[in-house]
Amino acid sequence: MARADSTETVLRIEDLRTHFHTDDGVVKAVDGVSLSVRRGEILGLVGESGSGKSVTNLSVLQLVPTPPGRYAGGQIWFGGEDLLTKSEQEMRAFRGNRIAMIFQDPMTSLNPYLRVSRQVGEVLRLHKGMDAKAARRRTIELLEMVGIPDPSRRVDAHPHELSGGMLQRVMIAMALACEPDLLLADEPTTALDVTVQAQILELIQQLCRDRGTAVVLVTHDLGVVAGVADRVAVMYAGRLVEQGDVEQIFHHPRHPYTEGLLRSLPRLDRKGELTAIPGMPPNLSNLPEGCAFAPRCPVKMPHCSEQTPAWTGSPDSGARCFALDADDEATVFHRGVVKVDEATEVMSLDEVAAALGEDLT
Numbered sequence: 001m002a003r004a005d006s007t008e009t010v011l012r013i014e015d016l017r018t019h020f021h022t023d024d025g026v027v028k029a030v031d032g033v034s035l036s037v038r039r040g041e042i043l044g045l046v047g048e049s050g051s052g053k054s055v056t057n058l059s060v061l062q063l064v065p066t067p068p069g070r071y072a073g074g075q076i077w078f079g080g081e082d083l084l085t086k087s088e089q090e091m092r093a094f095r096g097n098r099i100a101m102i103f104q105d106p107m108t109s110l111n112p113y114l115r116v117s118r119q120v121g122e123v124l125r126l127h128k129g130m131d132a133k134a135a136r137r138r139t140i141e142l143l144e145m146v147g148i149p150d151p152s153r154r155v156d157a158h159p160h161e162l163s164g165g166m167l168q169r170v171m172i173a174m175a176l177a178c179e180p181d182l183l184l185a186d187e188p189t190t191a192l193d194v195t196v197q198a199q200i201l202e203l204i205q206q207l208c209r210d211r212g213t214a215v216v217l218v219t220h221d222l223g224v225v226a227g228v229a230d231r232v233a234v235m236y237a238g239r240l241v242e243q244g245d246v247e248q249i250f251h252h253p254r255h256p257y258t259e260g261l262l263r264s265l266p267r268l269d270r271k272g273e274l275t276a277i278p279g280m281p282p283n284l285s286n287l288p289e290g291c292a293f294a295p296r297c298p299v300k301m302p303h304c305s306e307q308t309p310a311w312t313g314s315p316d317s318g319a320r321c322f323a324l325d326a327d328d329e330a331t332v333f334h335r336g337v338v339k340v341d342e343a344t345e346v347m348s349l350d351e352v353a354a355a356l357g358e359d360l361t
């Protein structure tokens with residue numbers, strides 16, 4: 001998905017560490033994550049539940065509850081400024097303006113007492129300088145764009161009068177309303193049916209194309225990533241284990257965890273052959289010695305449980321694994337044990353939607 005102007009880095013996260021201090025110990029939810037997103041680019045952030053995807057996104061807007069959370073290190077560069085050094089008041093100027101977030105839980109960002117017209121309209125009045133009448137007209141248009149039926153009636157609804165899927169679409173409308181430089185979208189389409197899901201993903205791509213918005217798209221679903229992302233970052237146990245272009249990730253995954261995720265992707269041509277990764281992710285307050293994936297890794301070596309693998313490759317394209325040949329980072333290691341079917345094709349959005357409809361609902 002080549003974009004017109006994609007050289008400018010909009011967000012650069014460097015060595016981010018966000019920890020939670022709990023009664024059970026320090027939960028290292030994000031521990032040394034570095035990634036960047038350029039103008040007009042969609043970065044898919046994937047990984048199993050609890051891998052730190054949401055905490056990474058929440059950290060960008062300083063929305064992690066502190067305590068128990070604590071920003072234990074790193075920098076988050078946006079427009080030449082380190083967001084982690086900003087005060088709460090300074091952060092308010094970024095939220096819902098230059099940086100928009102679609103939350104995993106829509107009720108996190110909607111006020112239950114205010115009508116939709118007021119909540120979306122406020123964004124338009126504040127950030128786009130529209131008067132009340134223009135804001136209402138634009139709100140109705142936005143509701144229509146995100147697939148809300150009968151928008152001129154629903155615009156006057158309170159959140160409790162709308163279903164979960166509709167609330168999610170209202171939140172997406174709010175994010176689109178401010179035409180942000182950076183959109184952090186956390187499972188934006190999970191609660192939606194397949195048709196609406198495809199529609200929302202198309203809107204996000206359009207925003208990216210037309211306005212150059214940089215997008216971090218968090219999802220469990222590699223199928224969605226294949227359909228819309230330019231690059232992919234894979235998280236495991238609070239760390240990035242692989243990053244690369246979408247084609248590279250799907251055709252030549254370098255990390256055994258990425259391969260495992262790909263094997264569990266619903267595929268139209270391989271029905272009934274989904275293979276879940278055996279075992280469970282580790283407890284983040286008590287990580288195993290060495291590589292955190294070692295207890296589940298089909299190609300682990302004796303030293304994997306003793307030493308922690310370093311990142312190999314460039315910041316934008318590489319992996320964290322001893323089996324990756326440092327001298328030839330283009331080499332896919334595989335070691336002959338797991339091999340992703342060479343015929344794996346990057347799915348089109350239609351195929352993704354069809355696969356989701358048939359296999360996941």
Ligand SMILES: Nc1ncnc2c1ncn2[C@@H]1O[C@H](COP(=O)(O)OP(=O)(O)OP(=O)(O)O)[C@@H](O)[C@H]1O
Nearest residue numbers: 020027029048049050051052053054055056068284
């Ligand atoms: N407020 C909190 N207090 C303590 N631990 C927390 C808190 N919020 C998140 N965590 C922990 O941080 C880790 C990462 O959570 P996060 O929500 O980022 O995962 P995720 O990758 O977004 O998962 P999912 O796919 O389920 O949304 C988890 O172990 C979670 O339990």
Ligand code: SF4
Nearest residue numbers: 291294297304321322
């Ligand atoms: S470092 Fe070792 S255990 Fe970890 S993913 Fe690579 S091969 Fe597997």
Ligand SMILES: [Mg+2]
Nearest residue numbers: 053054055104
């Ligand atoms: Mg999450």
